[in-house]
Amino acid sequence: MTQVVQRHLFGPGPTNPYPEATEALARPLLGHLDPAFLALMDETCDRLREVWGTANARTLPLSATGSAGMEAAFVNTVHPGDVVVVAVNGLFGQRMCEVASRCGAEVVPVKHEWGSPVDPERVLAAHPSPAIVAAVHAETSTGVRSDIAALGAAVREAGDALLVVDAVTSIGGIELRADDWGIDVGYAGTQKCLGVAPGLAPFTINDRAFERRVERPQSWYLDLGLLGGYVGEAGGRPGARTYHHTAPVAMVGSLHAGLGRVLDEGLEQVWARHAAAGQALQDGLEAMDLELFAEKGSRLPELTAVRVPDGVDSAAVRRILLERYDIEIGAGVGDYAASVWRIGLMGPNARPDAVALVLGALAETLGR
Amino acid sequence: MTQVVQRHLFGPGPTNPYPEATEALARPLLGHLDPAFLALMDETCDRLREVWGTANARTLPLSATGSAGMEAAFVNTVHPGDVVVVAVNGLFGQRMCEVASRCGAEVVPVKHEWGSPVDPERVLAAHPSPAIVAAVHAETSTGVRSDIAALGAAVREAGDALLVVDAVTSIGGIELRADDWGIDVGYAGTQKCLGVAPGLAPFTINDRAFERRVERPQSWYLDLGLLGGYVGEAGGRPGARTYHHTAPVAMVGSLHAGLGRVLDEGLEQVWARHAAAGQALQDGLEAMDLELFAEKGSRLPELTAVRVPDGVDSAAVRRILLERYDIEIGAGVGDYAASVWRIGLMGPNARPDAVALVLGALAETLGR
Numbered sequence: 001m002t003q004v005v006q007r008h009l010f011g012p013g014p015t016n017p018y019p020e021a022t023e024a025l026a027r028p029l030l031g032h033l034d035p036a037f038l039a040l041m042d043e044t045c046d047r048l049r050e051v052w053g054t055a056n057a058r059t060l061p062l063s064a065t066g067s068a069g070m071e072a073a074f075v076n077t078v079h080p081g082d083v084v085v086v087a088v089n090g091l092f093g094q095r096m097c098e099v100a101s102r103c104g105a106e107v108v109p110v111k112h113e114w115g116s117p118v119d120p121e122r123v124l125a126a127h128p129s130p131a132i133v134a135a136v137h138a139e140t141s142t143g144v145r146s147d148i149a150a151l152g153a154a155v156r157e158a159g160d161a162l163l164v165v166d167a168v169t170s171i172g173g174i175e176l177r178a179d180d181w182g183i184d185v186g187y188a189g190t191q192k193c194l195g196v197a198p199g200l201a202p203f204t205i206n207d208r209a210f211e212r213r214v215e216r217p218q219s220w221y222l223d224l225g226l227l228g229g230y231v232g233e234a235g236g237r238p239g240a241r242t243y244h245h246t247a248p249v250a251m252v253g254s255l256h257a258g259l260g261r262v263l264d265e266g267l268e269q270v271w272a273r274h275a276a277a278g279q280a281l282q283d284g285l286e287a288m289d290l291e292l293f294a295e296k297g298s299r300l301p302e303l304t305a306v307r308v309p310d311g312v313d314s315a316a317v318r319r320i321l322l323e324r325y326d327i328e329i330g331a332g333v334g335d336y337a338a339s340v341w342r343i344g345l346m347g348p349n350a351r352p353d354a355v356a357l358v359l360g361a362l363a364e365t366l367g368r
Numbered sequence: 369m370t371q372v373v374q375r376h377l378f379g380p381g382p383t384n385p386y387p388e389a390t391e392a393l394a395r396p397l398l399g400h401l402d403p404a405f406l407a408l409m410d411e412t413c414d415r416l417r418e419v420w421g422t423a424n425a426r427t428l429p430l431s432a433t434g435s436a437g438m439e440a441a442f443v444n445t446v447h448p449g450d451v452v453v454v455a456v457n458g459l460f461g462q463r464m465c466e467v468a469s470r471c472g473a474e475v476v477p478v479k480h481e482w483g484s485p486v487d488p489e490r491v492l493a494a495h496p497s498p499a500i501v502a503a504v505h506a507e508t509s510t511g512v513r514s515d516i517a518a519l520g521a522a523v524r525e526a527g528d529a530l531l532v533v534d535a536v537t538s539i540g541g542i543e544l545r546a547d548d549w550g551i552d553v554g555y556a557g558t559q560k561c562l563g564v565a566p567g568l569a570p571f572t573i574n575d576r577a578f579e580r581r582v583e584r585p586q587s588w589y590l591d592l593g594l595l596g597g598y599v600g601e602a603g604g605r606p607g608a609r610t611y612h613h614t615a616p617v618a619m620v621g622s623l624h625a626g627l628g629r630v631l632d633e634g635l636e637q638v639w640a641r642h643a644a645a646g647q648a649l650q651d652g653l654e655a656m657d658l659e660l661f662a663e664k665g666s667r668l669p670e671l672t673a674v675r676v677p678d679g680v681d682s683a684a685v686r687r688i689l690l691e692r693y694d695i696e697i698g699a700g701v702g703d704y705a706a707s708v709w710r711i712g713l714m715g716p717n718a719r720p721d722a723v724a725l726v727l728g729a730l731a732e733t734l735g736r
Contacts, residue, residue, distance in 0.1 A: 005404045006396040013614060014397055025618060026394035028374040029382055029565055031696045036373045063567070064432035067613035068589045075587075099588045191614060197397055199431070199567055199616035218586045219443075220467045221436045243701070245435035246381060246559060248567035250393060251619065328399045333611070 007322075008349070010358050011330035012140050012303055013169070014191035014198050015346040017258065021196040024257035025250055032247040038232065040256050041247065045231055047259035051194070051267065052167075052186060052204045053177035058224065060231045061190075061255055062201040063248050066168040069187025069201030070099050072222040073134075073164045076205070076213045077185060078103040082131035085110060085161075087118040089146070090139035091333050092166055100134070103218070114336065115305070117298040118146035120154040130161045138170035140192075141333045143294040143305035143342065145174065152182030162209050168192060171202060172262050173274045173302040173346060184209040190251075193274060193302050195347025196258035199251045221245065258347075270350075275301045277350040281343065284359040288368045293340050303344045305332065309366070314338045317365055325361040375690075376717070378726050379698035380508050380671055381537065382559035382566050383714040385626065389564040392625035393618055400615040406600070408624050409615065413599055415627035419562070419635065420535075420554060420572045421545035426592065428599045429558075429623055430569040431616050434536040437555025437569030438467050440590040441502075441532045444573070444581045445553060446471040450499035453478060453529075455486040457514070458507035459701050460534055468502070471586070482704065483673070485666040486514035488522040498529045506538035508560075509701045511662040511673035511710065513542065520550030530577050536560060539570060540630050541642045541670040541714060552577040558619075561642060561670050563715025564626035567619045589613065626715075638718075643669045645718040649711065652727040656736045661708050671712045673700065677734070682706045685733055693729040 009016045030037040049059045062069055074096075078084060084105040086096045089112035097107045110126045112118060118135050133155050137148050148165055155163050162184040170176050173193025178186050185205045191198035205213075205224060217223050229242030262270050278301020282292055285306050293305035308314045314331060318341070321327040332340030345354050362368075377384045398405040417427045430437055442464075446452060452473040454464045457480035465475045478494045480486060486503050501523050505516050516533055523531050530552040538544050541561025546554050553573045559566035573581075573592060585591050597610030630638050646669020650660060653674050661673035676682045682699060686709070689695040700708030713722050730736075 004395055005398060005402075007398060007402065009397060009399055011399055011401075014399060014617060017397055022394050022397075026390055027372055029377065029385055029390075030373060030375060031377055031379055031382060032566070033379075034373075034375065034690070034696060064436060064589065065613050065616060068432060071587065071589045095588075102584065102586050102588055189614070197616065197618035198400070198614045199619050216470065218470050219439065220463075220470055221432065221439045245433050246557070246566045248433060248565065248619075249382060250565035250622075251567055251616075254618075322402070328402060 006326060008325070008327045008354070008357065010343055010345065010349060010354065011328045012342045012344050013189070013346065015195060015344060015349050017197055018195040018261045018348050020261045021254045021258035025197065025254045027253060030249055032249050037249055038241065041231060041252060044252055044256040044259065047256065047263055048202050048204070050263055051172050051176070051259060052202070054179045054204050056204045056206045058210055058228060059204040060227065061252055062203045062222065063245060064201055065198050066187065066189030066201050068222065069189070069203050070096060070166060071219065072201070072203060072224065073185045073187050074100045074103045074105065075217045075219045075222055076224045077132060077162060077164065077209060078105045079214060080104040081106055083108060083127055084132040084134060085123060085126045085130040087123045087135040088112060089116055089118055089142065089144060090114055090136065091141035092136045092139060096134050096166070114142050115144060115294050117144050117295065118151060120151045123151065124154050124158050129159055132162045132164055134164040136166040137176070138167070138174065138300050138303065140169045140303060143300050143303045144298050145300045146298070148183065149181045156182050162212065169300070169303055172270060174271055174300065178204055190255055190258070193346045194258050194262065196255050197251070199248060200255055274350040277345045277352070277355055278302060278304060280352065280355045281345055281359065284355065288363060288366070302346045302350065303342060305340050305342050308339050308341060312366065314341065320365050321361055327358060327361055329358070374694060376695045376722070376725065378711055378713065378717060378722065379696045380710045380712050381557070381714065383563060383712060383717050385565055386563040386629045386716050388629045389622045389626035393565065393622045395621060398617055400617050405617055406609065409599060409620060412620055412624040412627065415624065415631055416570050416572070418631055419540050419544070419627060420570070422547045422572050424572045424574045426578055426596060427572040428595065429620055430571045430590065431613060432569055433566050434555065434557030434569050436590065437557070437571050438464060438534060439587065440569065440571060440592065441553045441555050442468045442471045442473065443585045443587045443590055444592045445500060445530060445532065445577060446473045447499070447582060448472040449474055451476060451495050452500040452502060453491060453494045453498040455491045455503040456480060457484055457486055457510065457512060458482055458504065459509035460504045460507060464502050464534065482510050483512060483662050485512050485663065486519060488519045491519065492522050492526050497527055500530045500532055502532040504534040505544065506535070506542065506668050506671065508537045508671060511668050511671045512666050513668045514666070516551065517549045524550050530580065537668070537671055540638060542639055542668065546572055558623055558626070561714045562626050562630065564623050565619070567616060568623055642718040645713045645720070645723055646670060646672060648720065648723045649713055649727065652723065656731060670714045670718065671710060673708050673710050676707050676709060680734065682709065688733050689729055695726060695729055697726070
């Protein structure tokens with residue numbers, strides 16, 4: 001590894017990190033029980049509460065990637081035979097079905113066309129009394145945003161199901177208000193709009209869901225009953241710490257710094273910056289006569305799925321972008337692997353220069 | 369975080385990282401599907417095979433800390449009702465019982481006195497035909513080394529049980545030969561003798577154990593059947609990649625660099641360096657009239673448990689070391705929380721200067 005490769009990470013994630021997040025990774029390491037680290041962890045949880053829009057005491061970075069956040073959500077809440085209604089409008093909804101099923105759920109998938117947002121009415125009609133309703137806020141596979149506020153209101157009106165939400169690609173990029181929207185359990189990732197390297201799963205669970213939790217879940221590593229002590233929130237005794245596992249201290253320090261950058265700029269300003277960059281990108285793609293994949297009105301600004309024009313080799317274009325311009329964009333997934341590209345402008349890349357660069361490189365490569 | 373705190377991490381882990389590992393953390397981030405990253409991941413797995421002493425194709429860094437490695441070991445190998453004999457001579461043996469039990473095992477713990485090594489005869493006598501025998505190579509809670517070569521030979525002679533070994537605190541510090549010793553499944557951490565920040569679990573599983581694996585384990589995140597594709601080793605088709613989760617790319621790059629440093633020095637040389645530093649530390653502690661906790665002949669060089677002298681406040685001493693010298697040492701755990709200190713000299717800290725520093729600071733603090 002003599003030659004260091006530097007990429008523009010314009011795919012579905014990871015994104016290039018904020019410089020503060022990278023700088024923090026290289027700081028002298030602290031012990032996981034050092035008072036200086038415990039203070040940093042506490043402040044990280046405070047900052048996570050802000051980006052989640054929650055007052056939940058149990059808000060913490062789980063020590064694994066976003067996919068483990070999904071597992072933690074279900075492994076702690078699904079009792080054997082519980083009905084879990086999952087809104088499926090892309091790959092990550094599908095994955096929720098698989099993960100919940102392995103936790104012993106009776107899964108009721110509600111399939112939507114890929115590219116469409118979740119329809120709360122259809123989700124609610126799927127079962128009279130589910131224990132859990134689950135949906136993805138920002139579908140990374142399709143670039144679609146679903147209205148979690150509307151879904152949350154409908155779920156609360158219909159009964160007492162818990163609402164589990166995947167916010168991996170929404171947190172720090174678009175409006176997210178866990179408490180106002182009735183999200184009981186939420187998980188996310190660091191490597192998308194938060195602008196931090198992958199490796200942690202920002203997680204939040206409210207008292208209602210925690211009280212209904214599985215007492216001894218099948219996963220020890222992701223057992224929230226044990227993890228409360230790890231971040232000093234066990235049984236409402238902030239400051240009381242119990243050793244559970246060695247915290248990934250470098251990554252937590254990096255998340256702390258990335259969140260600091262986001263909150264210094266201001267959440268609303270960060271959302272506006274993502275919105276502007278995404279709009280400019282989508283306008284530019286349409287001006288090139290390219291067709292956007294996600295339904296109009298439900299397009300994520302931070303992640304844009306665009307159809308590969310007829311007769312164009314998707315992989316060849318991605319290879320040229322990577323080799324000539326050091327630009328990474330994503331392929332599609334599933335049925336759309338070769339017919340869709342996914343372009344992410346997340347975190348520090350939600351900027352006019354990134355928009356201009358990816359549009360310029362794509363125009364040159366496609367000859368448009 | 370205006371003031372950066374710099375510590376000498378002489379506790380049970382994390383240790384200070386090798387400078388190469390820190391430097392790599394701050395490199396420009398690569399996408400997890402970038403050809404440059406896939407090459408780096410392949411090379412990381414090759415390097416892991418060297419430090420494990422294995423030719424196992426399925427050798428990879430799991431995307432979570434060492435404790436998740438323990439969970440992965442059991443969640444992939446324990447079928448409901450399987451008898452799992454666990455040698456318990458410290459905290460991590462106890463934890464193995466808990467984790468295996470959550471995977472549906474009938475656990476047979478074989479309790480040893482803390483501070484003693486595992487006795488293969490007692491372990492083998494515990495059950496006539498276990499499915500799995502499990503033991504900790506280097507008990508982080510007590511500073512004891514167990515003879516895994518002897519245990520492995522005994523297990524093979526007695527039947528066809530799988531041998532699961534915790535190598536969290538041994539890998540990269542003392543002799544470890546997974547294949548020669550008959551280790552079927554092994555897991556480790558990065559933050560001890562490998563000299564890398566915590567966050568990944570180096571893992572290895574041989575064909576025999578993989579063929580007996582649980583087809584659809586209760587954990588999706590740690591499902592080795594799926595993770596084979598993630599590192600390009602699925603079904604013996606190196607190079608074939610399937611998306612499972614976003615790799616923690618920065619941490620993998622850091623592990624790659626730390627392993628490079630270790631292998632450049634040479635494994636045998638690294639073991640000798642740890643042995644010399646540990647011996648010098650233990651000699652110095654005994655010269656101060658302090659009593660070592662672990663049984664003579666079974667003391668780990670990289671982690672030394674020493675009894676707190678009568679009348680000395682364990683926590684007060686640790687606080688002085690931290691505040692005056694920026695030195696972290698560990699408390700004991702369990703029954704020995706206040707009566708034992710744990711001093712680790714791991715990775716870059718297995719050096720004469722670290723020995724001199726910790727002995728000098730301890731002598732000053734204790735007035736010896």
